[in-house]
Amino acid sequence: MSETQPAGLGSVARAVAWRSIHNFLTNPAFLVPALMFPLFFFVSFAGGLAAIGEVPGFDFPTGYTAFQFVFVLLQSAAFGGVFTGFAMARDFETGFGRRYMLAAGHRSGIVFGYALAAIVRAFITWAVLTTVALVANMEIAGSAGEIVALYALALLVNIAATMWAAGVALRVRSIQGGPLMQFPTFLILFLAPVYVPLDLLSGWIHTIASINPITALLEAGRGFISGDPVLVGAAFGIGILLTLLFGAWARGGLRSAEAAG
């Protein structure tokens, strides 16, 4: 009689990812906000603040639409990860997460599965966002390689945010942990140079933005789209560091969920 083998890392990750992606794509309550929020921010910032591009000292070569596109891309990457954390918290709240824990031979596969789902979600959102930006005549001066680098940066942000949210979700194991996932993400994003370049900021917001790691990611992303790369090493270094740091945080969360039974 053959014994049933516990599922390995890859198969656990694939199964968790498939279910999470299926839920995302088949439930309009999840799909619509994930697509609408970035579009809505993009339209509002790029449309409503276009005149900011005429402020003395603002000399972004590809215009205000491209300038804001990079922020919205990174924001959607981060919030894609946070929303995946919501799904994880909901699964643990309803007991589904506990069933995952019982069934999975390699429990890290659960976190990898959600991360995989977050990446797929992000790609869907970016496809829609990029299409809208191109329809809105967004100028791109970066080469194909630079644009790939921009999306690679966004991918790192997405994975880091997913790991952050997963760490919270696995510790709190309830959707009540939602604000804890969301608010710090929102805070760190909006304390970067969102509307104008760092040089045009002054006072307390300049001080905070100068030490905010997201600033380097934003500036590098804006450099890629305008064909004038800056802070590339720093941005990828920060992205990888954040991913590793929050990966360890998620791993701790998994241990906490295991200990809770």
Added chain:
Amino acid sequence: MSSSLRNQVGQLARRSILRTLRQPAQIVPAIVFPMFLLAVNAGGLKDATNLPGFPTDSYLTFILAVPFIQGALFSVMNSGTDLARDIETGFLNRLALTPLRGAALLSGLLAGAVVLGLVQAVVYLSVGLLAGAELAAGAGGALVLILLSVTITVAFGTIGLFAALRFGSGEAVQGLFPVFFVFLFLSAMTLPLDLLTTDWFHAIASVNPVTYLLEAIRSLLIEGWNIGQLALGFAIAAAIGAIGMTAASSALKTRLVRT
């Protein structure tokens, strides 16, 4: 108003106010979130005052109008979620067994929104003035500003009541929040209408009632007394409130028939 109706409204108003005050989760985000965005926007968009035609040299003064509208949007969620919870827990069904009038129920439920609107308006204005914003209309203007803010909060609150009665679910009411934020973001929120250079955005903002609510508040902060803009602001808030109340009354009748 008869003494019976007054008593009914009073009882429900008391319950609504206590319920609001006892839930920090309702009050704190409604105050903290708009203040955070005020700080970020005032810092990040300071250079917008260098645009030719910008109406003031203080972006903080200009953007201070926004928290009043954001706060009012929170009243959609708060008043709607409270009523939805009453529906979900069966409290509304029990009320339906009493001789309570529909008008008393809706008016009483809005009392919490009035109190929240008042607290929000005082906090936003105080924080704004302490941070260096100007109030061109002076002390009298502060009172009118608070009155306008409460009127807008109650007006949006009626929409929350309608949503709760129509859908009967707190989750559905919460889902309305982003929809209402679209109205705010597609208005002259961050720049004056004249400086919205993107044609389609200008066209949308021009027909968006939120633009005129913002302009009414800004008129007190930046210009002083602009009776035309103030009257338009109050009229729009009253119209939103009337539409919301009519829709909520109709939904209440339907829901009470169903129960």
